[in-house]
Amino acid sequence: MTALRSALEEKVVARIRDRRDELVALVGELVACDTTSRNYNEPARDEEKLQTILARRLGALGAETDLWVPEPVREGHRNLPPGMRFDGRPQLAAHVAGGAGGRSLLLNGHIDAVDVEPRADWTSDPLVATARDGRLYGRGVNDMKGGIACLVTALEVLREEGVRLGGDVVFCTVTDEEMGGAGGFAAVEHGVRADAGICAEPSALNVEAACRGGLPITVTALGRTGHAELAHPDWREGGPVNAIEKLLPVLLEVQRMREDWRTRPDHQHPLLPPGDIVPTIIAGGTWVVTIPHECTVTLDVTYLPGHLDAEGTGRAVEREITDRLRAAVADDPWFDEHPLRIEFIQDVVPAEVPADHEIVQLALGAAGDLGHDPRVTGLDTWHDAATFTRFGTPTVSFGPDCENSHAVDESVSIDSLVDCAAAVALIAMRWCGVRGQT
Ligand SMILES: [Zn+2]
Structure with missing residues (x-):
């Protein structure tokens, strides 16, 4: 049952549901890139390849893409390990321009995923996203390449339906979240910010507004x-x-x-x-x-x-x-x-967005309108949303469901991926406003 607010919202959600297979295919493309978190200064793997896939998709929407390799972390940095380098591991910010004067929205995800050991225990190859019984299995399908694919799908469908948002969307994917958030930190130091943000970490469409x-x-x-x-x-x-x-x-x-x-x-x-x-x-x-x-x-x-x-x-x-x-x-x-x-060693700083903040309420409303019963929750561990929140972009985690994050047979329900993409599209329309259709 849905309770959408306009014919346009109905159309966008229906179109996202039609794109289920393409959404799953994009998750597969991202999972196939080996972006395993590593100890600082081990060589890069497929981070640049993955960011380039995303930059091309966003570029095709007319977004202005900025793919950059941050400077090594300076001495005395309290939040990151001094001397840490980003060689071969660029960060991506893609600006989708909206109408002047509207509110801007950050859509964020981390591209690193934890290692696949013990690999022999997986039912299917962890680097090949595999669908079984309505779920998708593979390393990073929920944490959080699935969520990133939802963000891309939401923006692509808004574009296909000719929706002109009233404010800019900043799509930003970063490295090194699992190692303490160096990529997210580099992004805010690079100037990435918006009026509010959604980080598509798996949350079962609940809104994670605080973390330790x-x-x-x-x-x-x-x-x-x-x-x-x-x-x-x-x-x-x-x-x-x-x-x-x-x-x-x-x-x-x-x-x-x-x-x-x-x-x-x-x-x-x-x-x-x-x-x-x-x-x-x-x-x-x-x-x-x-x-x-x-x-x-x-x-x-x-x-x-x-x-x-x-x-x-x-x-x-x-x-x-x-x-x-x-x-x-x-x-x-x-x-x-x-x-x-x-x-x-490192101060990984907590943050929270007040439960009555409009971005929290909009995310709750979008999930509710798609038939879910979402709650405002906390995250016992940490997420990049904290860094964006701390530096001026109130950001919550809001993403698909998850099972076995960081473990063997990590999986995500395909329905929840589709609903997450639909919810993100609704949040973008309601937060940035819609200035019409082209
Ligand atoms: Zn994560």
Whole structure:
């Protein structure tokens, strides 16, 4: 059942439904490009090829396309790893001009996808989008090459139906979302912005209006090496010190902090779970009969939009963690001369768009008019929408359904792809306004 507002909206939605097979084919073309996320500065794969496919499609609509390779990340960048390069991994911004004076809309997606391992466990080749029982399977079909194909389809159908929007649409696809959002950051530094934005991350046509931030940290305890199994003098007289054991009070304090954050008022949010601090990697020791001289734990820290300071950083969270971990070892004189090494790797900043913002309400309305029952939700992890929101473009995630994101047999329902494309077309018409048909 649909409740569309005009004959033109009916026509656009019907046309998108007719284009189901072409939409699926475009997802397949994007999935076939290997754009696996990698560690920083590993060589590029098919990122340029994929962005060029999109640039051509957008160019054919008369969009002014800008495909650029950002400068390497400058030293001292708080949000991105300094020295990170983008060689072979361009970003794309395509401007579809609308009438003067109307509101502009950003349509965003990330082209990187996580790796396909364990590849042997997939039912079908993860780089060949394969339809079975109304669903499409393949790496990135929901996160988020499917969503990108929906954005392209929406714009193509608006063009085919001669819809003249009252404001510009900025289509922007970026790299490196899965690694902390470097492409999205590069896009805002390049000047990509609009009056509001839709990021087509999979959301089952719900509106994800808030997300947590991330603050990965490594904490290293130093020790002093020596032969295990032998008697040694006290450490004050030069004896060995076990760095793995020195990290124990740190791990216990991390556990206490997690418990504390679960109930502390500043960690409560209507759409998001409390912040969290989780040990995810531990490394120490070199040999089975050698006292380890160093042990490092990596902590995955998440925090809420309310924790941002006046400059929009997570420094207050950093300070709390630093103070508590140092206090946890303060009684141990070893640390006076060998202090804990606490290193903050990257501040991936959270953001939220108020639930009563018009872009949130328009997205809800569009999905509702197509027969869905959408909700405003939060995203427990992070998305590029946060970066655009933070730099002046209130952006929500709104995309198709998803199953097994980042896992074996990732899939998306084809119906939800079609409805997502239709909803995006409706949002564009309602946000930018329609100045007539050509
Ligand atoms: Zn994603």
